[in-house]
Amino acid sequence: MRNLMEACCQRCTHTPASPCSEYLLCRTEGPLCHESKECRQQRKAFIDEVTIPSDSPGRQIIVCGGTGCTSSGAANLVDLLNQEITAHNLGNSVQVKKTSCHGFCENGPILHIKPEGIFYTKVKPKDIQDIVLSHLVNQQVVKRLLYQDTAGNSYPYFQDIPFYAGQTRLLLRNCGQINPESLADYLAVGGYRSLVKVLQQMTPDEVIEEVQRSGLRGRGGAGFPTGRKWASARKAAGDVKYIICNADEGDPGAFMDRSLLEGDPHSVLEGMLIAGFAVGSTKGYIYCRAEYPLAIKRLKIAIHQAQQVGLLGSNIMGSGFQFDIALKEGAGAFVCGEGTALQASIEGLRGMPRVKPPRSTEKGLWEKPTVLNNVETLANIPVLIQTGTEAYRKLGTVKSPGTKIFALSGAVTNPGLVEIPMGQPLREIIFGIGGGIRDGKSFKAVQLGGPSGGCLTEQHLELPVDFDSLTTAGATIGSGGMVVMGEDTCMVDVARFFLAFTQAESCGKCTPCREGTKRMLEILERICQGKADLKDLGDLERLCRVVKNTSLCGLGQACPNPVLSTLQYFREEYLAHIVEKRCPAGVCSSLVRYSIAADRCRGCGLCLKNCPVGAIEGEKKQPHTITAERCIKCGVCLDKCKFGAVLRG
Amino acid sequence: MLSLDEKLEELLTKYQDTPGALIPVLQQAQEIYGYLSPELIRIISSRLRIPTSRTYGVATFYSQFHLKPRGRHIIKVCQGTACHVRGGSKLMEVLKNYLGAQPGETTEDLKFTLETVACLGACGLAPVVMINDQTVGQLTPEKVLQKITTCE
Incomplete structure (x- = not known):
């Protein structure tokens, strides 16, 4: 047995071609078909290596390998740690492990030492020597690398940091804790137990009923009850049905699906398998946006691993259930997050939405009944099957559980x-x-x-x-x-920003969205440039209503929301731009001028040196000036000036 | 080593009978040639038995596909909300100025292509720019210029 997934001895007969129905449970609870102290010990040793129980003699150093920490320089830390550990002869008692995102990206690179749970932030290559010598050899916490809040309090333990202490990490439980590229890691922390439960103890109807009772609602935005979706796809006529995982997370400012896929891809596969079993589908697709290369890589690995051991294939765990998953990469179109557009894209067409009904659960991909669930929704499934409806409903509210x-x-x-x-x-x-x-x-x-x-x-x-x-x-x-x-x-600028986004991403199929977003954006741009009048404001509000009420899909119907809500709560900012030709927040560049107050300027030359376009002139120790025609209003001079001499207005 | 045309042949043989394969074929063909030339679009269409107009329609619909040659270094400025409120547009301004190219354009020496990208999901590090395959975060106008001057 070289790893948890392998046969422990010759008595194990499992192969993907002739699967043992107890294979999954046997990995962690086994051996089940024979009694052997040695086989049990081997399993425990592998599991302990992943979970690091508090009495563990060995230590584990977790290096965050998420996109954020990697871009802050976490990649070299693993090698450096291993070098230092070897140099101090700690190789047998300390293992270094790269996991996925901890969700605390700005404080990266993050190092987390188990079992004691010490959490180091902003770790630089030069700190590695200190961590190994002081923490691992001399058992002294390196205080300067602990997380510090703005009041100056240090937090040695992960669970005490206010950012984590206030959270209930149910879906993110494995993110940052296990190696996302290892199926054995997922099994060691109880993964695929829900699939086993479903295959061995439940009928498809019971699974659907359980999901309906849990009250789970789709996490992609619309909040449609997941169980009801599954039930109608199960009822729909036809023997070919599809499960699609919508991983086309396109909303700017949203990255929870990326983190789940990068950190715990098997939990999403497990959710899809259970959905497939419940609905009566044999084929699943994951549609992941191409802007997430790491998520795509990890999904490919996870699908391959699941196929290797027979978790995907023709006779899963000897139950007769057949299911396979294909990965489809998006090609950069926000509208493909809409269900019918996404299906068109999988079919190799322009990703344009169509009129509903029929709903996808009746006629979806290739005209077959299709269940389309978001990543986070699917990640909820194993959790709620495992804990049971009652426990699941204890979290959240009556109408929005979980x-x-x-x-x-x-x-x-x-x-x-x-x-x-x-x-x-x-x-x-x-x-x-x-x-x-x-x-x-x-x-x-x-x-x-x-x-x-x-x-x-x-x-x-x-x-x-x-x-x-x-x-x-x-x-x-x-x-x-x-x-x-x-x-x-500037709230007007924010509304303009979102409209520019939806206008660029509008697929062009329906007129209200195609033309409406363009006209709305033109008005907003005029407002930001100080060229609008009050009539424009009325036109904008009317356009918002028309586009909202008459667009074909959710993209058009919802795109006026950022404008309407800012108009409702920040109308005075719109008026300042229109009437006074002034941007109160000093953001809209047409309405902003940078200048230097001659009486405060010491002529240090710092602004001149840092101006990226050479718009600042002046002799040393003499007041400097900004040439307005050349200035691109980037604000570097304002940030750099130590004397408050650069003015924005 | 296979030549570019041999790689394309291998790709087309693999997919020519798969329904719905147009997008993966375009993605992989672009990986081979760097962009989708009119000639390439015609070859793909005829082998997959799809009207050229439809292939062109798909290629122009998705922002990932490029119909013109691109530079050796691709700079993508994130357009996400978090990057926007933390100064992403300032990064774009200095880059446009330095490269003398608008978003979507390539510099004359084919060294840089300046592009925008919808949210990269690295919002904790905003503002973010992607230089080739590397996500670089917590940038300022000066830092981003420093970064790109190190590109060969």
Whole structure:
């Protein structure tokens, strides 16, 4: 037995071609078909290597290998650690392991030492020697690398950091803890147990009933009850049915699906397998956007591993259930996140939505009944099957049970991935877990639900975050993007930004969306340039209503939301741009001028040196000046000046 | 080593009877040649038995496909919300200025192509730019210029 997946001795007969029905359970609980102390010991040793129980003699150093930490330089740390560990002869007691994202990207690269649970942040190559010598050899925590909050408190343990302490990491439980490229790791932490339970103890109808009772709602944005979707696809006529995992996470500011796919791909496959069993489907597709190369790589590995041991194939675990999964890469079109457009794209066509009904559960991919679920929805399935409906419903609210992952970003102190039970107030997420607004600035708005959502303000901070409460306030939970904005954000510019996005991504099939978004964007651009009048504002509001009511698909129907919500809560900013030709936040570049106050300028030359376009002139120790025609308004001079001499207005 | 045309032949043979294979074929053909020339679109269409107009329709629909040659280094500026509120557009301004190219354009020496990309999902590190396959975060206008001047 070289790893957990292999046969322990000659008595094991499992092969993918003639599968043993107990194979999965036997990996972790076994051996089941014979008694052998040695075979049991071997299994325990492999499992302990993954889970590192508190009495473990060995240590594990986890290096975060997520996109964020990798871009902050985590890649070399593994090699450096291994070198230092060998140099100190610790090779037998310490293993270095690369996992996926911890969701705390800004503090990366992250190092997490188990079993003690010490959590190091912003680790540089030069710190490695210290960590090995001080922590591993001399058992002294390296204090300067611990996470520090803005008040200066240090937190040695992962679970005490406010960012993590406020979370309920149910779906993210394995992210950052296991090696996502190892099936054995997933099994060691209890993976595929739900599939075993479903195949051995439940009928398809019972699975659907369980999912319906759990109250699980689709996490892609619309919040449609998952169980009802499955039930109608099961009832639909036809012997060929499809399960599609929608991994075309396109909302700017949302990255929870990416993290799940990169961190725990097998949990998504397990969800798809259970969906396939319940609906009566033998073929699944994962449609993943091409902008997520790491997620695609990990999915390919996971699918291959599952096929190798017979978790995907013709007779899964000897149950007679047949299911296989193919991976389809998107080609860069936001509208393909819409179900019918996504199906057109899998069929090799332009990804354009079609009129509904018929619903996809009746006529979907290749005109066959199709269940289309989002990544996070599918990741919920193994959890709720394992814990049971009652326990699952204890989290969240009556109408929105379970947890939801949010991608917290923007002007917040701790941006990252946050998983919380549904129904928590916005304030708790932004100011509790998120640590409030960075650089001591004040809160202005939070944008929820991406280009389909809206902006909420201070007065909404006590609102519970669930599917229904936010809609009444003009926002939506969407797929879970939460971009926090501070005082220096221009809300008109934000509305223009989203409209520019939807206008570029409109597929062009229906007129209201194709033409409407263009005209709305033109008006918003005029407002930002100070060239609009009050009539434009009325036209904009009317266009919003028309596009909302008459567009073909969700992209068009929801695209006026960012405009409508900012108009509702920040009308005075629109008026400032239109009437006073002024951008109160100093963002809209046409309405902003940079200048240098001669009385404060010491002539140090720092702004001149840093100006990327050479727009600043002046002799040393003499007041400098900015040539307005050349200035691109990047603001570098303002950031660089130590004397407050650069003015924006 | 297979020549480019042999690689294309291998690809077309593999997919010519698979329904719905147009997008993966275009993706892999672009990987071989770097972009989709009119000639390449005609070859693919005839082998997959798809009207050239439809292939062209698909190639122009998705932002991933390029109908013109691209530079040796691809710089993609993230257009996500988080990057936007943390100064992503300033990065675009300095890059446009430095390269003398608009988004979607390639510099005359074929060294750089400047592009935009929809959210890269690295919002915790905003603002982010992708230089070739590397995601670079927490950038400022100066830092991004430093980064690209190191490109060969």
